[in-house]
Amino acid sequence: MFKKLFFDYKLPVYILLVISIIIPGIFPFTLPVAVPSETRAAYMYIDSLPEGSTVIVSNMMYAAVWPEIGACTVSIFNHMFSKNLKVVMIGWEPETPILFERALDYAKKAGALDGKVYGEDWVNIGYIPGDEVSIATFADDVWFKPADYFGASFEELPLMQDIRSVGDADLFIMFDTGISRIDATIRQIMPKSQAFIIGGVMGAYYGYSMPYYQAGQTIGVLGSIKGAAAYETMSGIAGPASLTMNTISLTHVFVFVLIIATNVVYFRGKQGRRKM
Amino acid sequence: MALGIEYIFAVVITVSIFSLAVKENIVVSIIEHLAIAIGGGYVGVLTLKFLLDSWWNPMISGPDYTLLVPAILGLLMYGNLSREYRWIARYPTSLIVGTFLGLGLRATIGTQIIKQIEATAKPIATGNMLTNFNNLVMIICVISTMLYFVFVIEETGAFQQVKTFGRLILMFAFGATFGNQIMGIFTRLVDRVLTLIGIM
Numbered sequence: 001m002f003k004k005l006f007f008d009y010k011l012p013v014y015i016l017l018v019i020s021i022i023i024p025g026i027f028p029f030t031l032p033v034a035v036p037s038e039t040r041a042a043y044m045y046i047d048s049l050p051e052g053s054t055v056i057v058s059n060m061m062y063a064a065v066w067p068e069i070g071a072c073t074v075s076i077f078n079h080m081f082s083k084n085l086k087v088v089m090i091g092w093e094p095e096t097p098i099l100f101e102r103a104l105d106y107a108k109k110a111g112a113l114d115g116k117v118y119g120e121d122w123v124n125i126g127y128i129p130g131d132e133v134s135i136a137t138f139a140d141d142v143w144f145k146p147a148d149y150f151g152a153s154f155e156e157l158p159l160m161q162d163i164r165s166v167g168d169a170d171l172f173i174m175f176d177t178g179i180s181r182i183d184a185t186i187r188q189i190m191p192k193s194q195a196f197i198i199g200g201v202m203g204a205y206y207g208y209s210m211p212y213y214q215a216g217q218t219i220g221v222l223g224s225i226k227g228a229a230a231y232e233t234m235s236g237i238a239g240p241a242s243l244t245m246n247t248i249s250l251t252h253v254f255v256f257v258l259i260i261a262t263n264v265v266y267f268r269g270k271q272g273r274r275k276m
Numbered sequence: 277m278a279l280g281i282e283y284i285f286a287v288v289i290t291v292s293i294f295s296l297a298v299k300e301n302i303v304v305s306i307i308e309h310l311a312i313a314i315g316g317g318y319v320g321v322l323t324l325k326f327l328l329d330s331w332w333n334p335m336i337s338g339p340d341y342t343l344l345v346p347a348i349l350g351l352l353m354y355g356n357l358s359r360e361y362r363w364i365a366r367y368p369t370s371l372i373v374g375t376f377l378g379l380g381l382r383a384t385i386g387t388q389i390i391k392q393i394e395a396t397a398k399p400i401a402t403g404n405m406l407t408n409f410n411n412l413v414m415i416i417c418v419i420s421t422m423l424y425f426v427f428v429i430e431e432t433g434a435f436q437q438v439k440t441f442g443r444l445i446l447m448f449a450f451g452a453t454f455g456n457q458i459m460g461i462f463t464r465l466v467d468r469v470l471t472l473i474g475i476m
Binding site for chain 1: 297298315318319322323325326329330334375376379380382383384386387388391392394395449452453456457458459460462463464465466467469470473475476
């Protein structure tokens with residue numbers, strides 16, 4: 001039985017797992033989402049910014065981490081655009097500019113981009129290669145890549161006229177996907193920015209980001225999908241994170257049941273072997 | 277999501293990759309190669325675009341021929357491809373290593389050492405009992421965890437117990453990280469499955 005559960009039952013377990021994901025998708029339900037203090041702090045700060053404030057969003061997401069970091073980006077974009085903040089986006093991964101556009105599609109659907117104009121309310125700078133060296137250069141000179149993702153010169157974009165360095169923006173939000181990138185952004189940008197928020201990190205690096213929050217170096221942190229769902233709860237603008245979080249809660253229950261079942265089978269098998 | 281060609285393509289690719297759960301097959305290999313090819317091509321084009329915006333155009337329109345220096349250094353990196361001329365690549369490599377180290381060290385001390393020590397060394401005699409307790413726990417945990425990595429003192433008596441406690445704290449931290457990682461992996465699976473059934 002023990003052997004069967006681990007080797008022969010693989011496919012049924014996968015199928016049951018997929019079913020546990022599909023059920024909340026077809027029959028949606030809402031589970032309460034606890035809002036951690038670090039997410040609440042991030043929300044409160046962004047919410048307190050006056051209309052027209054400029055925010056630089058630095059993102060390192062790639063397609064594979066879209067479900068985690070993308071959800072954080074969407075939840076913060078929805079809130080920022082509904083507050084009429086001006087957003088400058090910069091990507092450090094080749095796929096990031098496309099994913100920014102995808103996040104903007106969600107903001108459009110939520111109505112947060114109504115009446116907003118590209119170049120005046122937001123700019124997608126695009127991808128810059130070079131990791132920490134480029135990040136350090138960007139901190140001092142936002143214009144060192146003087147054209148946006150679509151090829152338009154910064155001279156033609158009204159929003160870019162007042163943003164020459166990171167310190168010119170009212171807030172810097174970082175979305176990160178790895179320890180080396182988190183460290184690089186914090187080292188090079190944090191001391192030069194007016195205010196700094198870790199807007200999204202992958203689940204594995206959530207714990208790694210918390211010392212920066214405890215030390216007061218970052219105003220708030222959004223940890224993976226849980227942080228994004230909590231942020232959506234705070235802002236009241238539903239996005240992909242809320243649906244995903246409900247589904248994950250159900251799949252976690254399924255995993256708990258599996259852990260208990262396999263332990264029961266294992267210990268019963270052990271007892272049986274002892275009796276023999 | 278509309279049932280367009282993009283959606284059908286996404287569904288076919290996702291289902292093909294999921295077939296790996298049953299058995300390794302040729303479709304998975306094709307999709308893997310496709311992903312690498314698309315990624316490689318896309319990165320190549322974007323990097324070329326970046327070079328045009330930030331290097332070629334400023335150099336030509338200036339004209340600013342000092343920008344030829346990084347280009348030459350970049351070309352020297354290709355010395356790695358030849359055993360005979362590999363030594364040429366040492367110059368740009370040493371420049372890159374030096375730049376990264378210098379940039380990193382410049383800011384590490386302030387942001388990642390001094391600030392973190394300040395945040396750890398908190399008072400344990402404030403007016404709030406809960407804050408005192410939290411600060412005390414943090415100090416004990418940090419010190420015991422750091423002592424776990426002291427290997428020059430013999431592990432006996434109280435020192436051994438402190439090290440064991442430090443290891444326990446490390447395991448708590450790793451457990452939390454692992455749990456969060458699992459949540460992240462599930463997030464990706466949920467996203468794919470919900471995309472397949474047309475909800476996301």
